[in-house]
Amino acid sequence: MGIRLRTPATAGGAVALTTAAVALLLTNAPTASAAATTFTAVADTYVQDTTPSTNYGTSSQVVVDNSPVRQSFLKSTVSGVTQPVTSAKLRIHTVSGNGGSNNGGTFKSMTSTTWSETGTTWNNKPAINGATLGTIGSVTKSTWYEIDVTSVVTGNGTFSFGATSPSADGAYYDSRESGANAPQLVINTSTSTPPPTTPPPSGDPVLVGAGDIANSGSGDTATAALLDNIPGTVFTAGDNAYDSGTLSEYNTYYEPTWGRHKARTKPAPGNHEYNTSGATGYYSYFGAAAGPSGRGYYSYDLGNWHVVSLNSEVSMSAGSAQEQWLRADLAASSKPCTVAYWHKPLFTSGANHAPETATRPLFQALYDFNADVVVTGHNHQYERFAPQNPAGGLDNTRGIREFVAGMGGASHYGFGTIQPNSQARNSDTYGVLKLTLHANSYDWQFVPEAGKTYADSGTTTCH
Numbered sequence: 001m002g003i004r005l006r007t008p009a010t011a012g013g014a015v016a017l018t019t020a021a022v023a024l025l026l027t028n029a030p031t032a033s034a035a036a037t038t039f040t041a042v043a044d045t046y047v048q049d050t051t052p053s054t055n056y057g058t059s060s061q062v063v064v065d066n067s068p069v070r071q072s073f074l075k076s077t078v079s080g081v082t083q084p085v086t087s088a089k090l091r092i093h094t095v096s097g098n099g100g101s102n103n104g105g106t107f108k109s110m111t112s113t114t115w116s117e118t119g120t121t122w123n124n125k126p127a128i129n130g131a132t133l134g135t136i137g138s139v140t141k142s143t144w145y146e147i148d149v150t151s152v153v154t155g156n157g158t159f160s161f162g163a164t165s166p167s168a169d170g171a172y173y174d175s176r177e178s179g180a181n182a183p184q185l186v187i188n189t190s191t192s193t194p195p196p197t198t199p200p201p202s203g204d205p206v207l208v209g210a211g212d213i214a215n216s217g218s219g220d221t222a223t224a225a226l227l228d229n230i231p232g233t234v235f236t237a238g239d240n241a242y243d244s245g246t247l248s249e250y251n252t253y254y255e256p257t258w259g260r261h262k263a264r265t266k267p268a269p270g271n272h273e274y275n276t277s278g279a280t281g282y283y284s285y286f287g288a289a290a291g292p293s294g295r296g297y298y299s300y301d302l303g304n305w306h307v308v309s310l311n312s313e314v315s316m317s318a319g320s321a322q323e324q325w326l327r328a329d330l331a332a333s334s335k336p337c338t339v340a341y342w343h344k345p346l347f348t349s350g351a352n353h354a355p356e357t358a359t360r361p362l363f364q365a366l367y368d369f370n371a372d373v374v375v376t377g378h379n380h381q382y383e384r385f386a387p388q389n390p391a392g393g394l395d396n397t398r399g400i401r402e403f404v405a406g407m408g409g410a411s412h413y414g415f416g417t418i419q420p421n422s423q424a425r426n427s428d429t430y431g432v433l434k435l436t437l438h439a440n441s442y443d444w445q446f447v448p449e450a451g452k453t454y455a456d457s458g459t460t461t462c463h
Helices: 219-227 247-254 258-264 277-290 321-332 357-368
Strands: 003-006 036-048 061-066 069-078 085-093 105-110 132-136 144-148 157-164 171-174 184-189 206-210 233-236 298-302 305-309 337-341 373-376 382-385 401-405 422-426 431-437 441-448 456-461
Touching (some): 337 357, 337 441, 401 431
Parallel strands (some): 206 233, 337 373
Antiparallel strands (some): 036 184, 061 069, 069 157, 085 144, 206 431, 298 305, 382 401, 441 456
């Protein structure tokens, strides 16, 4: 649910979008500066079932309600964007009078972009038939709300949105006719100097990160500070925001720390993300960076390496959609080296969570395609294993080295029975795992939080 409460913004360029104002039309003229560009609405309207032939396109409000049934529409046109879109937020403002409601509405994308602001009525309204982008809970008057529309607004083009509500307590938003508080579409793009995604001085890509990260403690602050000084692509190994991965928790705990590296982050979800149904907070916060919406697994390349982010919270069994996708993805890769990461470890000596044997089919697929490294989290500690086969046997020829990198900021866990082939362990130091990806080898390094001295590093060639 990609909604985020904000304090009132400046008046310039606001577009009126009611909770229902999913019909907002955006102008082509950007008004924001820096990395963000704000497009103002050129059209929005709502319709009502009890007045089926009436058009409300010139109203100063847009409404979502269920008694009478009122639906809102927004159409936006984005132009002049030349850099990749890193995020897109639809911002709407509740009216100063009776704008409060116990339900701000559900916003969806729409396939139709030909509807008219001044011609749309209940009788001829377009279908609200696309993906759900966000649901707003209770709203108060004179307040801005945000919907994450990054999954839909990926560049220049025309985009339609629609809003509905199951509540008889209608939510009222300022429309574009209201002036200063009209709806806004805020587009963030990569700058002319994009965040570093590869080269340290050697020129080889770096992949750096951890799992089990952000809560009300200070561990995530310490590890985020390490990332400030390490260029490269940031990974997360799940349980990124505690306790339930809600959008509010992401904004409260993750955003002020690891969130400043969001533009260069390639995440994976954990079980705490799925404490929120469908991990909607996770997908709303990361948007397109989390891969196809709701799936949670995807891949990309860094230099000579193929990198795969997987999801240990959905089916991983042999023949499952994820396992079949993984095999096809690995078969299609032309890179000589491969690293994968997900949340629950197949091998771990942690006392809190036992080895997750359900992940074995993913490990088997990676082994079958000669992958080199697996990084996990779940147990809040650091552990490095020797290269192993999927059964846990030492295999220095084709084995995959697994790291448990659950030291991102959540409170530490202890160790239980030390498992075979466990080579290095630490349970009292927050840190990040830095992988330098050379053409045919990799360096690993445990980078400890400031003031701590634990270290672990080494080099291994690719298969």
